[in-house]
Amino acid sequence: MLSYRHAFHAGNHADLLKHYVLGLVxxxxxxxxxxxxxxxxxxxxxxxxLNEGYATQNAEFEDGIDKxxxxxxxxxxLADFVEQIKSFNNDAVNLYPGSPLIAQDLLxxxxxxxxxxxxxxxxxxxSANFAGQAKQVKIEMQDGFAxxxxxxxxxxxxxxxxIDPPYExxxxxxxxxxxxxxxxxxxxxxTYMVWYPLLQRDEPDEMIESLRQLNMPNWLHVxxxxxxxxxxxxxxxxxxxxxxNPPWTLPNSLAETMPVLTQxxxxxxxxxxxxxSQIA
Numbered sequence: 001m002l003s004y005r006h007a008f009h010a011g012n013h014a015d016l017l018k019h020y021v022l023g024l025v026x027x028x029x030x031x032x033x034x035x036x037x038x039x040x041x042x043x044x045x046x047x048x049x050l051n052e053g054y055a056t057q058n059a060e061f062e063d064g065i066d067k068x069x070x071x072x073x074x075x076x077x078l079a080d081f082v083e084q085i086k087s088f089n090n091d092a093v094n095l096y097p098g099s100p101l102i103a104q105d106l107l108x109x110x111x112x113x114x115x116x117x118x119x120x121x122x123x124x125x126x127s128a129n130f131a132g133q134a135k136q137v138k139i140e141m142q143d144g145f146a147x148x149x150x151x152x153x154x155x156x157x158x159x160x161x162x163i164d165p166p167y168e169x170x171x172x173x174x175x176x177x178x179x180x181x182x183x184x185x186x187x188x189x190x191t192y193m194v195w196y197p198l199l200q201r202d203e204p205d206e207m208i209e210s211l212r213q214l215n216m217p218n219w220l221h222v223x224x225x226x227x228x229x230x231x232x233x234x235x236x237x238x239x240x241x242x243x244x245n246p247p248w249t250l251p252n253s254l255a256e257t258m259p260v261l262t263q264x265x266x267x268x269x270x271x272x273x274x275x276x277s278q279i280a
Contacts, residue, residue, distance in 0.1 A: 006122070006166075010048035011061030011096035013226050013265045014239035016068065018164065018195050019102045020081045020261070021222065021241055021254070025160055025191060026106040028247035035110035036158035039151060041144025041179070042165050043115040044098045045122040046129035051094045061096060063226070067264050069093055075257050099162055101129065104137070113137045114151050116144030145179045153187035164195035173207040180211060180244065191245045198238035200229050211242050217280040220246040222254055224262060228270035240274070251277045 009015065029036050050061050068074070068082050084105060088097050097105070100115050107113065113136060117123045123141040130137045140147050148161065163179060165172040176194055183192060194211065196204050208221065223240030230237070243250070258273045265271070 006044040006098065007048045008058060009060050010098070011050055011065035013060075013064045013224065014195070014197065014236070015096070016064050016261070016265070017222070017224050017239055018162075018241065019097075019099060020078065020257075021243075021250075022099060022102060022160075022162060022193065023081055023084065023106060024077065024250060024253055025193065025243070025247060026103060028249060029158065029160060029191070030106065030108065032158075034158060035108065035112070035156045036160065037112045037114060037151070037154040037156065038103045038107065039114045039148060039154075039159055039161045040100055040103070041116050041148055041161070041163045043100045043117045043122075043126055043139070043144075045117075045125035046098050046100045047088070047125075048096045048098065049094065050096055063265065063267065065093065065096060071264055075260055077253060077257050078260060099164070100126065100137075103160075103162075104130075107136070109136075111136070112154075114148075115139045116142060116147045118143050145175050148179065148183060149186070152183055152190070154190075157187075157189070159187065159190045161190055161192045162195070163192065167197055167203075170201075170203050173203040176207055177210045180214065184214070184216075184244070189245060191243065191247075194242045194244075196240055196242070197236045198223060198225060198240060199236055200233045204240075208240070208242055211244075214244075216244050218245050218278065219243060220250055220254075220277040220279075221274065222258065223274040224258070224265070225270060225272050226262075226265050227267035237270075246277070246279070248279050251275070251279065 088095050117126050127139055220243045225238035227237050254275055258275055262271055262273045
């Protein structure tokens with residue numbers, strides 16, 4: 001569906017979880033000299049204004065990145081993430097980078113990016129944000145579920161793939177599972193990060209269970225709830241990530257920092273986090 005614009009939600013709690021964990025995964029990949037690819041199936045616009053336009057309508061960033069920016073005595077990994085966000089700004093934090101710019105900031109010269117964005121307006125903005133960088137970044141205006149097939153396996157046989165569709169169409173949940181199955185058949189050793197919303201509906205839980213049933217030897221599941229589900233049954237009360245072939249260091253890193261992130265972003269006493277993993 002083409003109605004979704006991520007700008008409405010830029011810098012919110014879900015972005016923080018997704019981008020913080022993405023940074024940890026990318027940093028671990030850089031510990032090896034061999035280059036890797038970053039593939040983003042639903043890349044968005046790349047950069048979002050927090051003081052004008054869509055983001056100001058609901059101002060979700062006020063309960064997200066604003067809370068991290070003003071926090072004191074953060075654990076080093078979270079403090080490093082905050083410094084990264086600040087590096088895209090001057091004195092005040094008026095811009096929030098999407099996953100493509102979060103990733104590019106951590107890539108080396110030999111690492112490559114492949115970005116997919118179907119929304120024509122966001123594709124135009126994304127292309128502008130990466131103008132003149134064709135050597136490292138290739139952007140395609142197409143459905144990332146289909147486009148990813150042509151890039152697996154990547155030439156260096158190392159890749160981190162982020163799959164985070166809007167889920168406005170409930171078929172996206174099954175599309176994610178199908179995409180993961182196909183991707184693993186082409187490139188079993190890649191790291192695949194699936195982001196999903198916590199909602200009062202069955203599809204998210206069914207998707208996670210389907211991913212578990214793939215019986216991969218290495219996986220990690222982290223989810224953050226910031227408030228109790230609403231009485232009317234609508235809205236997102238948190239989000240999660242299911243990661244296949246995660247870094248072996250990730251469980252300990254998140255065990256140390258998720259309590260802090262949960263406390264900072266909590267909106268009521270129902271706030272909590274889930275962290276489970278299997279690392280062979």
